[in-house]
Amino acid sequence: MRLRICHATTYRYSAPVVFGPHRLMLRPRDGHDLRVLESLLTISPNAEISWRYDTFGNSVADAEFQTDSDTLSIRSDLLIERYPYDAVLFSGRRPPIALPVSYSVDDVIDLAPFMRLENPDEQEILGAWLDANFATRPAAVLSFMQALSEAIHSSFAYSRRDELGTQTAARTIESGSGTCRDFAFFFMEAVRYFGFAARFVTGYLYDQSTEGTLEGGGATHAWADVFLPNEGWVEFDPTNRITGGAALIRVATTRTPAQASPISGTFEGNGATFLDMDVSVTVTQEP
Numbered sequence: 001m002r003l004r005i006c007h008a009t010t011y012r013y014s015a016p017v018v019f020g021p022h023r024l025m026l027r028p029r030d031g032h033d034l035r036v037l038e039s040l041l042t043i044s045p046n047a048e049i050s051w052r053y054d055t056f057g058n059s060v061a062d063a064e065f066q067t068d069s070d071t072l073s074i075r076s077d078l079l080i081e082r083y084p085y086d087a088v089l090f091s092g093r094r095p096p097i098a099l100p101v102s103y104s105v106d107d108v109i110d111l112a113p114f115m116r117l118e119n120p121d122e123q124e125i126l127g128a129w130l131d132a133n134f135a136t137r138p139a140a141v142l143s144f145m146q147a148l149s150e151a152i153h154s155s156f157a158y159s160r161r162d163e164l165g166t167q168t169a170a171r172t173i174e175s176g177s178g179t180c181r182d183f184a185f186f187f188m189e190a191v192r193y194f195g196f197a198a199r200f201v202t203g204y205l206y207d208q209s210t211e212g213t214l215e216g217g218g219a220t221h222a223w224a225d226v227f228l229p230n231e232g233w234v235e236f237d238p239t240n241r242i243t244g245g246a247a248l249i250r251v252a253t254t255r256t257p258a259q260a261s262p263i264s265g266t267f268e269g270n271g272a273t274f275l276d277m278d279v280s281v282t283v284t285q286e287p
Contacts, residue, residue, distance in 0.1 A: 022265030038079035111197035181222035
């Protein structure tokens with residue numbers, strides 16, 4: 001599948017401000033399941049761009065500004081080819097993985113940071129929620145993960161939130177609702193509770209239906225990866241109950257949600273204040 005993605009973000013201020021360094025995570029990393037054919041980054045006012053890889057191997061662009069402005073516009077245009085993993089995952093060519101799962105010695109060493117609960121003080125609250133809402137637990141790993149994703153999907157209401165930050169698992173339980181990034185993080189904490197390694201994924205969502213039946217379109221989307229023996233990292237999106245599907249377009253993977261912000265930076269201005277922000281994401285299929 002060939003997809004064209006346009007991600008445009010505009011910040012507005014009450015008067016011209018001085019922009020500090022900005023960190024952009026907008027370009028996917030090529031792999032066997034995703035190829036970047038075209039990539040264009042457009043920024044106004046002009047900025048000097050330098051590229052690097054972060055701790056997790058994600059492509060990061062550092063932007064340095066020399067011009068003051070009351071508006072900052074950042075646009076990323078991508079043309080990619082996506083090769084979904086679900087064709088392999090559900091092919092039946094590989095035997096199912098049974099619980100309990102144990103990682104190899106090397107995997108335990110490498111995956112240790114991704115296996116720890118981000119908020120260990122919430123372990124009791126999380127465990128009580130899982131016992132009450134995820135009592136029936138399939139014996140096969142893939143079915144187990146999909147059932148957990150379904151439990152999260154059916155237990156919480158989806159609500160869009162433009163403010164930065166991600167709710168803790170306890171906060172999501174308390175509020176009964178959350179965004180895609182809240183559900184992704186909740187899923188991560190839940191699978192870590194059961195001894196699996198999980199990481200946070202940020203990217204885009206391609207909704208093939210004309211009615212827009214998937215939640216999270218029109219903006220950046222978030223889901224989780226779980227490391228399964230003999231399968232590697234497998235995608236799970238509890239917001240839409242998707243497993244390894246072509247609809248998920250990965251940009252960056254990190255240990256925590258805070259490390260995966262698409263755009264982050266600072267500004268200074270004499271009395272100037274931040275007014276508003278517009279974000280637009282379109283994903284269309286190319287012939």
